[in-house]
Amino acid sequence: MSFRWDIIFEYAPFLLKGTLLTIGLSVSSILIGTFLGLLIGLGKIMKNKVLAFPFYGYVTVFRGTPLLVQIFLIHFGIVPFFTGETNAVTAGVIALSLNAAAYIAEIFRAGIQSIDKGQMEGARSLGMTHAQTMIHIVLPQAFKRMIPPLGNEFIVLLKDSSLLCVIAAPELMYWGKAMGSQYFKVWEPYLACAFIYLFLTLILSFVLNRLERRLKTE
Amino acid sequence: MIKVENLKKSFGENDVLKNINAIVSPREVVVVIGPSGSGKSTFLRCINQLETITGGHIFIEGLDTTDKKVNINKVRTEVGMVFQHFNLFPHKTVLENIMLAPIKVRKISKEQASQRGMELLKKVGLAEKANAYPDSLSGGQKQRVAIARALAMEPKIMLFDEPTSALDPEMVGEVLEVMKQLAKEGMTMVVVTHEMGFAKEVGDRVIFMDEGYIIEENIPSEIFNNPQQERTKAFLSKVL
Ligand SMILES: Nc1ncnc2c1ncn2[C@@H]1O[C@H](COP(=O)(O)OP(=O)(O)OP(=O)(O)O)[C@@H](O)[C@H]1O
Ligand SMILES: [Mg+2]
Numbered sequence: 001m002s003f004r005w006d007i008i009f010e011y012a013p014f015l016l017k018g019t020l021l022t023i024g025l026s027v028s029s030i031l032i033g034t035f036l037g038l039l040i041g042l043g044k045i046m047k048n049k050v051l052a053f054p055f056y057g058y059v060t061v062f063r064g065t066p067l068l069v070q071i072f073l074i075h076f077g078i079v080p081f082f083t084g085e086t087n088a089v090t091a092g093v094i095a096l097s098l099n100a101a102a103y104i105a106e107i108f109r110a111g112i113q114s115i116d117k118g119q120m121e122g123a124r125s126l127g128m129t130h131a132q133t134m135i136h137i138v139l140p141q142a143f144k145r146m147i148p149p150l151g152n153e154f155i156v157l158l159k160d161s162s163l164l165c166v167i168a169a170p171e172l173m174y175w176g177k178a179m180g181s182q183y184f185k186v187w188e189p190y191l192a193c194a195f196i197y198l199f200l201t202l203i204l205s206f207v208l209n210r211l212e213r214r215l216k217t218e
Numbered sequence: 219m220i221k222v223e224n225l226k227k228s229f230g231e232n233d234v235l236k237n238i239n240a241i242v243s244p245r246e247v248v249v250v251i252g253p254s255g256s257g258k259s260t261f262l263r264c265i266n267q268l269e270t271i272t273g274g275h276i277f278i279e280g281l282d283t284t285d286k287k288v289n290i291n292k293v294r295t296e297v298g299m300v301f302q303h304f305n306l307f308p309h310k311t312v313l314e315n316i317m318l319a320p321i322k323v324r325k326i327s328k329e330q331a332s333q334r335g336m337e338l339l340k341k342v343g344l345a346e347k348a349n350a351y352p353d354s355l356s357g358g359q360k361q362r363v364a365i366a367r368a369l370a371m372e373p374k375i376m377l378f379d380e381p382t383s384a385l386d387p388e389m390v391g392e393v394l395e396v397m398k399q400l401a402k403e404g405m406t407m408v409v410v411t412h413e414m415g416f417a418k419e420v421g422d423r424v425i426f427m428d429e430g431y432i433i434e435e436n437i438p439s440e441i442f443n444n445p446q447q448e449r450t451k452a453f454l455s456k457v458l
Contacts, residue, residue, distance in 0.1 A: 125299035126323065128323055132322050141309050
């Protein structure tokens with residue numbers, strides 16, 4: 001039994017399309033997830049425990065349940081409930097963003113809390129407000145420390161986007177599966193997918209490494 | 219200038235300040251001494267409300283700063299603070315450290331802030347370090363920058379919490395020198411320190427604290443040569 005390069009070439013345009021969607025899904029989920037994660041992380045460290053409680057709840061629920069279950073609930077339940085219909089790509093971005101936000105919130109929380117409280121006191125003693133201190137003093141320092149764990153989270157998110165094939169979002173893995181079932185093949189489609197995912201994560205970690213080094217020397 | 223009335227502060231069950239009454243007059247240098255854990259830092263931090271007080275009142279220039287309606291950020295612009303561990307911002311240069319609060323809080327222009335910052339750096343003898351990052355400075359230099367940073371807000375009062383305790387012995391002098399200069403210029407200062415030499419030479423008044431109370435206060439020569447309370451005597455015999 002020989003390796004069928006020809007079917008990979010035949011599927012190349014679809015795999016490429018899928019790859020582009022994978023990138024699009026990942027990038028938009030990373031952006032939305034980071035934004036939400038920052039808000040949720042800040043929410044969790046509020047002094048008022050009652051106000052902070054919903055943010056704790058959010059992180060607990062989204063970290064404590066499988067992403068696959070969240071994808072099904074959002075695609076078949078939540079999105080149709082609000083809009084009457086559903087769309088795999090929209091539902092996919094929502095699920096990935098909400099899930100990543102929980103992990104990113106924890107990264108922000110840990111990053112912020114790792115900054116010596118003398119920094120906050122130094123700035124507050126000069127008359128700066130809590131918000132000014134966060135923006136100019138705490139977050140810039142915390143952000144540097146958060147880059148490695150954020151990078152990990154982005155890579156996890158990129159790979160997890162492959163789960164969206166179960167709701168037929170036409171991303172990379174979806175086309176891999178399509179190819180596999182059309183030709184009853186295993187190695188060709190899934191090795192091709194694996195190779196492309198590996199390529200994407202390598203690029204991503206390269207970019208993150210560069211960013212980390214740039215910030216370190218600053 | 220500062221009037222502290224029946225100040226109380228507890229951390230949970232732990233009553234750290236039990237009933238503090240004190241007055242600091244304009245241009246006065248008050249030195250606070252006392253054993254470790256007696257509440258000296260807490261006292262200082264209550265004055266600019268880095269700690270939320272449990273009871274009592276603190277008046278600064280007649281204004282009850284413990285009143286909920288008072289904007290504490292505004293009060294803090296008038297009360298500079300220098301910490302044992304400097305608390306400089308490591309991601310900003312020396313000059314940026316000094317310029318930040320005047321720009322963000324006092325809303326002065328960058329040019330003005332930078333000019334004023336350079337003047338202050340000259341004053342503390344560190345003009346050539348303006349563009350260095352704090353991590354590249356020695357402890358004594360860091361503390362002098364921290365003093366310049368606090369002065370940039372043009373405060374009326376300066377609080378010092380053991381400003382030389384984290385320094386190597388050979389750097390203590392340069393920081394005390396800057397503080398002496400400030401005192402000479404008439405700055406109102408409250409200084410927590412273990413430097414008894416500084417207390418004697420620069421202090422107008424010494425407050426001895428123990429277990430959350432002010433045990434004794436007097437002019438330095440009286441406190442050091444003629445302490446009235448047993449606890450003061452016991453403490454001084456250990457540190458002198
Ligand atoms: N944030 C805090 N939470 C709980 N307890 C605290 C806190 N800060 C201070 N304390 C307690 O308050 C007491 C007085 O502390 P404080 O730092 O005011 O003493 P100090 O006189 O400055 O001592 P030192 O000379 O060691 O600096 C100590 O028992 C300390 O454990
Ligand atoms: Mg102390």
